[in-house]
Amino acid sequence: MAEVDEDEQSRAWLECRDCDTGIVVRAGGEMDVASLESLQREIDELLARDPVPLAIDMTDLRFIDSSGIAVLIRLANHFDAIEIRNANPMIRRVIQVLGLETRLPLGPD
Amino acid sequence: MPRALSLTVVAGGLVLMFALTWVASVVYRHDNDRLLTQQVRQVGLTLTSDVAVIQSELSDAAEVANATNANPSSFDRFSNAHIASKSFVSVSLWRVSASGATEVAHTGSTSRLESTGEASTFFAGVRPSAQLYVVGLLSGANPRLGFAAMPADETSSLAVYAEVALPAGRKVQVASASPYGDLNFALYLGAKPEATQLLEATTATPIGGHTASVSMPFGNSQITLVGAATRDLAGGLSTALPWIVLAVGCAIALASGSIVEYVARRRAYAEGLAEENERLYLQQRDIAATLQHALLPALPVVDGMDVAARYAAGVSGIEVGGDWYDVVVTRPGRCVFVVGDVSGRGLHAATTMAALRHAIRAYVMQGDDVATVLAKVGATLTFDDDHRFATVVIGEIDVANHRLTVASAGHFMPLLIAGESAAFVEGHIEPPIGVGVGEPRAVSFEVPPNATLVAFTDGLVERRGEIIDTGLERLRVATANTHQPLEDLLDDLMSALTTGAGEDDAVILGLRWQK
Numbered sequence: 001m002a003e004v005d006e007d008e009q010s011r012a013w014l015e016c017r018d019c020d021t022g023i024v025v026r027a028g029g030e031m032d033v034a035s036l037e038s039l040q041r042e043i044d045e046l047l048a049r050d051p052v053p054l055a056i057d058m059t060d061l062r063f064i065d066s067s068g069i070a071v072l073i074r075l076a077n078h079f080d081a082i083e084i085r086n087a088n089p090m091i092r093r094v095i096q097v098l099g100l101e102t103r104l105p106l107g108p109d
Numbered sequence: 110m111p112r113a114l115s116l117t118v119v120a121g122g123l124v125l126m127f128a129l130t131w132v133a134s135v136v137y138r139h140d141n142d143r144l145l146t147q148q149v150r151q152v153g154l155t156l157t158s159d160v161a162v163i164q165s166e167l168s169d170a171a172e173v174a175n176a177t178n179a180n181p182s183s184f185d186r187f188s189n190a191h192i193a194s195k196s197f198v199s200v201s202l203w204r205v206s207a208s209g210a211t212e213v214a215h216t217g218s219t220s221r222l223e224s225t226g227e228a229s230t231f232f233a234g235v236r237p238s239a240q241l242y243v244v245g246l247l248s249g250a251n252p253r254l255g256f257a258a259m260p261a262d263e264t265s266s267l268a269v270y271a272e273v274a275l276p277a278g279r280k281v282q283v284a285s286a287s288p289y290g291d292l293n294f295a296l297y298l299g300a301k302p303e304a305t306q307l308l309e310a311t312t313a314t315p316i317g318g319h320t321a322s323v324s325m326p327f328g329n330s331q332i333t334l335v336g337a338a339t340r341d342l343a344g345g346l347s348t349a350l351p352w353i354v355l356a357v358g359c360a361i362a363l364a365s366g367s368i369v370e371y372v373a374r375r376r377a378y379a380e381g382l383a384e385e386n387e388r389l390y391l392q393q394r395d396i397a398a399t400l401q402h403a404l405l406p407a408l409p410v411v412d413g414m415d416v417a418a419r420y421a422a423g424v425s426g427i428e429v430g431g432d433w434y435d436v437v438v439t440r441p442g443r444c445v446f447v448v449g450d451v452s453g454r455g456l457h458a459a460t461t462m463a464a465l466r467h468a469i470r471a472y473v474m475q476g477d478d479v480a481t482v483l484a485k486v487g488a489t490l491t492f493d494d495d496h497r498f499a500t501v502v503i504g505e506i507d508v509a510n511h512r513l514t515v516a517s518a519g520h521f522m523p524l525l526i527a528g529e530s531a532a533f534v535e536g537h538i539e540p541p542i543g544v545g546v547g548e549p550r551a552v553s554f555e556v557p558p559n560a561t562l563v564a565f566t567d568g569l570v571e572r573r574g575e576i577i578d579t580g581l582e583r584l585r586v587a588t589a590n591t592h593q594p595l596e597d598l599l600d601d602l603m604s605a606l607t608t609g610a611g612e613d614d615a616v617i618l619g620l621r622w623q624k
Contacts, residue, residue, distance in 0.1 A: 065613075069452065070452050070453070074493075093578060099541065100540050
C-alpha cells in the first residue's frame, strides 16, 4: 500500500507491512476529518482484504479524532480481531473515554 | 486601478528614457562640438604658424637692406629665392617715410598693392616694429594676400613687402587622409567671417550646418577659421547612442509596464477571490449556525431546577456539527437530560443527530429508563451503513428526592458540583451508539442539595496535542467552588474553555437543584 504524503507531517498515512503473513498496518501523522479524505483509497483497499487478524501500529500516529476512530471501528468490524499497538497516551485515553477498549483492544506495546 | 498603475509605470519609464536620451544626445553634441572646435583650432594654429616664418624672413630681408643701404644684390638674392620657390609671387623693397612710400626694388610680378593704388594707404600704417603687417587684396580675378615687415629699429626706413597668390576660386583641397580630412573649413581675413574677406575654403561658402569658428591673431590683423565636420567626429556609436538608449529604454518601460499590469491583475484577482471566499465562508458559517440552532430544542421549565445550555461553533464551524442537548420533562418532578455528539460534520452528521435526538425523546416519553433508552437507540444507528457513531450521556433526575441516574455510551460523564467540590460522575462507559452491542448500565445515586450538574461535549475539553484528562481537569477546576448563577457559570465556562483553540463544536448543559 502506498504511503501518502509522508513528507507532510500533519497528514495521515497508512502503510501495510508483512501483508502476506498477517496484516500489520502502520498509521502515522494526524488522523482527523481533514486528513482522512486522502486515506480513502488505502482504507478501501484494506477493507477489500479477507478478514484476518489485524494489528495497527500507532508508533507514528500523533493524533486521532472521532472520524479517525470511526475508521478504526470499520476496520475492527471487518477483520476478525484487531489490536492497537504502541498508541501514545493521548490516543489510548481517547479510546478509553469512548468506552471502546473492548472493540479496539490496546495490545501489548 | 491596476491599469492606472501600469500606465504610470510606462509613462514614468518613458519619461526617464526620454530624459536619458536627451542627456545622451546632449553629451554627444557636446562631444562633437568640443572635437570640432579642437580640430578647427589646430588647423588655425597650423596656418598661423606660417606667420612667424614669413615675418622673420621679411624682417631679416629688411634688416639686410637697411644694413647694406638697400643694396639691390642682397635683396635680389632673397627675393629671387622666394619667387623661385613660389612661396611669393611678388617681392618688393620699399622706403617708407612720413611723406609716403616709394618702391625701391622689385622682383616677380607687379605687386597688386601698387597696381591697385593702395600702397600709400597700407604703408602709412607700417611702422618699424616686430610686427608683420597683413593686407588683403581680395577683389578682382587674382586675389592676393600681402605681407610687410620693417625691422624694429627707429633708424630703419626700409620695408620688405611680399605677396602670395590665393588659389583660383579660393578653393583648396585637403587630402582626406590628412588629420583634417574630416573637416570643411573656410578662412577669412579679419575677426569675422565676412564673405568679401574670404581667403580660401575647402567647400562652398558660407559653410552651412553645424560649425565651429575660431579667430586668431594674424600679423597686425586676425584670421577667422570656420569649420564644419563632414562626418561625426565622436564616432558612429556616439551618434547611435541616444537612439539605442531610446529604443532599449522604451522596450524596458513597456516591458515593466506589462509586468506591473500582469502582477496587479493577478493581485486584484487574488484579492477578489479572497474576499469572495471570506464572504462565502461567513455565509456558510452563518447558515451552519442557523441550522444548528434550529435543530436544538428550546429548554423546558423544570420545577425546582435551573436549566441552561450553551452551544458554540468551533473555528472550523462552517459546517453543521453533530453536537446536541435535550431536556425532557417526563412527569412532574422528573426530567431526563441528554447530551450527545455524532462523529463527523456536515448535513449528514446533523440529520443523524436530529434522528437520534427524536428517537431518544420518543423512548424517554414511553417511560423507558435511561439504560434501556441507550440500548434501544443503539439499534437505530447502523454504523456499517454510514460509518458514523454517536456518543450519548443520558440522565434522569428526580428533583424532590435529589436522585440522579446516569448512563453513557462512549460519552463523558457529567461533572457534579456540590458545595466546595466538583467531581465527574463515576460510572461505566459503554461503546458509542452504533458501534456495538453493549449492555448499557446506569449508575444511580443521591446528590447533595443545590448541586449543579454540567454535561458537555468534547469541544469543551479537547485540545489537539493534549491528553484528554488535562482538559477534563481544566473544566473541573474552573467549576469548583462556584456560587455563580447557572447562566453566568455557563457563559464563563464557554468563554474560558473554548477561547481560540477550539476546533470542534462545544455544548454545555447545566442543571441545578434550586434546593
